[in-house]
Amino acid sequence: MTVINITQTSRRAAIAACCSPQSTSTFTDADAATLAKVFAALSDPIRLKLFTLIARDPSQEVCACSFVDELQRSQPTISHHLKILREAALITGTKRGTWVWYSVNAEALSEVREFLS
Numbered sequence: 001m002t003v004i005n006i007t008q009t010s011r012r013a014a015i016a017a018c019c020s021p022q023s024t025s026t027f028t029d030a031d032a033a034t035l036a037k038v039f040a041a042l043s044d045p046i047r048l049k050l051f052t053l054i055a056r057d058p059s060q061e062v063c064a065c066s067f068v069d070e071l072q073r074s075q076p077t078i079s080h081h082l083k084i085l086r087e088a089a090l091i092t093g094t095k096r097g098t099w100v101w102y103s104v105n106a107e108a109l110s111e112v113r114e115f116l117s
Contacts, residue, residue, distance in 0.1 A: 038112055041088035047081045054091055054102050061103045
């Protein structure tokens, strides 16, 4: 039986090679807090569906009035969930008359995609 003697230096080199970071970019506490807010906003099924409806709309803009029938929820409930998505910077709203039209915040979505890749 052959016994392999690994020196302390070669052991450290093996650990460094095995455990070196996959990315050179830094991930700050502020980045973590921002992403946690985004993921918390999307963790609710209603908000996830709202976000998906807005993101997949061909016009890239959806009136808040269309969500009530689609989700079978009251307008105050829809407004509450839209507010959380806005606070997480996932969507933006533009008021036109009585209604607000929502669109996806492309910059925020790009940052999330970058983190996940």
